[in-house]
Amino acid sequence: xxxxxxxxxxxxxxxxxxxxxxxxxxxxxxxxxxxxxxxxxxxxxxxxxxxxxxxxxxxxxxxxxxxxxxxxxxxxxxxxxxxxxxxxxxxxxxxxxxxxxxxxxxxxxxxxxxxxxxxxxxxxxxxxxxxxxxxxxxxxxxxxxxxxxxxxxxxxxxxxxxxxxxxxxxxxxxxxxxxxxxxxxxxxxxxxxxxxxxxxxxxxxxxxxxxxxxxxxxxxxxxxxxxxxxxxxxxxxxxxxxxxxxxxxxxxxxxxxxxxxxxxxxxxxxxxxxxxxxxxxxxxxxxxxxxxxxxxxxxxxxxxxxxxxxxxxxxxxxxxxxxxxxxxxxxxxxxxxxxxxxxxxxxxxxxxxxxxxxxxxxxxxxxxxxxxxxxx
DNA sequence: TCTGGGGTCCTAGGACCC
DNA sequence: TCTGGGGTCCTAGGACCC
Numbered sequence: 022x023x024x025x026x027x028x029x030x031x032x033x034x035x036x037x038x039x040x041x042x043x044x045x046x047x048x049x050x051x052x053x054x055x056x057x058x059x060x061x062x063x064x065x066x067x068x069x070x071x072x073x074x075x076x077x078x079x080x081x082x083x084x085x086x087x088x089x090x091x092x093x094x095x096x097x098x099x100x101x102x103x104x105x106x107x108x109x110x111x112x113x114x115x116x117x118x119x120x121x122x123x124x125x126x127x128x129x130x131x132x133x134x135x136x137x138x139x140x141x142x143x144x145x146x147x148x149x150x151x152x153x154x155x156x157x158x159x160x161x162x163x164x165x166x167x168x169x170x171x172x173x174x175x176x177x178x179x180x181x182x183x184x185x186x187x188x189x190x191x192x193x194x195x196x197x198x199x200x201x202x203x204x205x206x207x208x209x210x211x212x213x214x215x216x217x218x219x220x221x222x223x224x225x226x227x228x229x230x231x232x233x234x235x236x237x238x239x240x241x242x243x244x245x246x247x248x249x250x251x252x253x254x255x256x257x258x259x260x261x262x263x264x265x266x267x268x269x270x271x272x273x274x275x276x277x278x279x280x281x282x283x284x285x286x287x288x289x290x291x292x293x294x295x296x297x298x299x300x301x302x303x304x305x306x307x308x309x310x311x312x313x314x315x316x317x318x319x320x321x322x323x324x325x326x327x328x329x330x331x332x333x334x335x336x337x338x339x340x341x342x343x344x345x346x347x348x349x350x351x352x353x354x355x356x357x358x359x360x361x362x363x364x365x366x367x368x369x370x371x372x373x374x375x376x377x378x379x380x381x382x383x384x385x386x387x388x389x390x391x392x393x394x395x396x397x
Numbered sequence: 398t399c400t401g402g403g404g405t406c407c408t409a410g411g412a413c414c415c
Numbered sequence: 416t417c418t419g420g421g422g423t424c425c426t427a428g429g430a431c432c433c
Binding site: 089090096097098099100101115116117118119120133135270271272273296297298299300301302303304348349387389391 | 398399400404406409
């Protein structure tokens with residue numbers, strides 16, 4: 022049973038789900054025209070970052086490539102994406118670069134070039150929008166397609182061929198009768214294939230699997246569910262939403278039960294995502310020992326965030342600072358601005374003020390600055 | 398396996414007001 | 416003087432995802 026790769030590129034969609042719990046119920050048809058079925062396709066690019074690098078550096082094709090951080094395998098960063106060749110050596114996303122270098126010293130280590138990946142992602146999304154489908158982008162390398170028709174495998178094959186022809190990139194496609202099942206199907210489709218999961222084979226596929234296989238349930242939640250004697254997907258599906266809610270929260274509890282039942286959305290949202298916040302953070306290869314250095318770094322991060330805010334062209338309502346002390350104790354503080362602004366001087370002053378609230382007396386491993394926008 | 402960077406949303410407690 | 420309940424805002428932390 023392939024467990025989905027826990028780390029891949031940005032832009033989460035999971036946390037948008039609970040709010041829409043009312044919409045999680047199967048659409049009262051999913052069938053608008055008789056004989057035509059609503060399908061969701063989850064298109065997921067294979068080893069995206071590594072593939073983009075291999076595409077622009079053809080000499081890297083077929084070689085182990087590891088993308089992450091600043092590309093220095095000795096630095097305190099982790100692997101963002103490993104090519105399939107590198108995965109053969111046990112290198113995978115989320116692994117410390119140092120360990121990756123030990124497992125696969127002959128790999129080519131490259132720094133993450135986010136603008137390049139954003140551009141490549143846009144190329145792919147443009148191809149997807151060329152089909153008669155509703156496209157919901159959920160990350161650099163992922164999108165849901167909503168489509169009413171009879172042969173989703175045929176559509177998936179067309180999509181894959183077109184993406185390959187127009188961008189040189191390979192993708193896998195999960196097919197489902199909702200977002201969750203499509204997404205979960207993709208794990209079986211990788212790399213480059215197609216797999217279909219619907220209400221008809223949901224429990225046959227996942228019923229006896231641990232709850233942690235579900236997209237949206239991590240190790241912490243899996244453990245809490247186990248304390249309620251809920252171990253498998255089928256057991257979760259049969260659980261009382263209110264009982265689970267008493268333990269895991271009034272929204273999340275019922276949401277988890279719905280996941281066990283394989284529920285998901287059937288309507289995609291094509292309108293572009295509006296970011297809620299922008300943040301920048303840095304982990305230092307050598308911990309910062311003095312507070313003057315900390316404040317200097319806060320200024321640097323604040324300026325980067327201000328640049329992002331300016332590019333976004335929206336006002337900031339709140340400024341937050343994150344401090345991770347050695348060895349790994351993380352604290353966050355934040356402040357609502359007296360009035361929304363995008364003035365870099367005001368944002369910097371706020372970040373410095375918040376930073377001043379933290380204990381000054383321990384080595385600092387990471388600093389971060391975050392700006393939260395006023396609601397659009 | 399000493400654990401990145403960039404995000405989203407939920408939860409819960411306290412402040413404050415009516 | 417003491418008490419209530421509800422609503423909203425602010426804040427810190429937690430969990431999860433790519």
